Amino acid sequence: MRRFAPALAGLACAVVAWAAPAAAYEIDPLTRQPLTQALTVTVRPSGSAASPDAMDATVPKISPIPRETVAYNGPYGPGTIVVSTTERRLYYVLGSGQALRYGIGVGRPGFTWNGVQSITMKREWPDWRPPSQMIRRRPDLPRYMKGGPENPLGARAMYLGGTLYRIHGSNEPETIGTAVSSGCIRMTNDDVIDLYSRAKVGAKVIVQR
Structure with a gap:
């Protein structure tokens, strides 16, 4: 497996994983010998081949x-997203003293940030185009990757202000709870789909260290 590990401060957000196709064999049930060799190819879904729902x-x-749903007595109103990079948790404020708490991956040392942003755009199964700064540092990276299960941005992306930071899914769920990104907030695809369905464009995002 070949892996690309983007490492641009404040811009790169995820690791791209490429998987080599696996070979599958049809076995004769009597002789137990291979009859044919079939190549199993994982086709990356495209807009015409697979819908976001599929x-x-x-x-x-x-x-x-x-x-999980937890008690919340902070100062922010319903619909606000509060990110605690220290806890590596994201809170979606529900109101009535409650919030939904999600596990997240955050920026590695030297790549953390804090501040107030808002969601300016939302995308389902977003395409990924590494910024030019990243390409200069990592010329081996693909210049474009269509949205789909192998894409490092995962199932959903919510873009924060005019920055290149995003709250997005991940094709590496094992990184949730760790500090490995270059500034973006990553979630499992299941969790980011859930948050995406709740968070609105214009929602306030508070990032705390």
């Missing part, structure tokens, strides 16, 4: 850090 059906409904 791709959503492939998302595992399990997270290394299960989301």
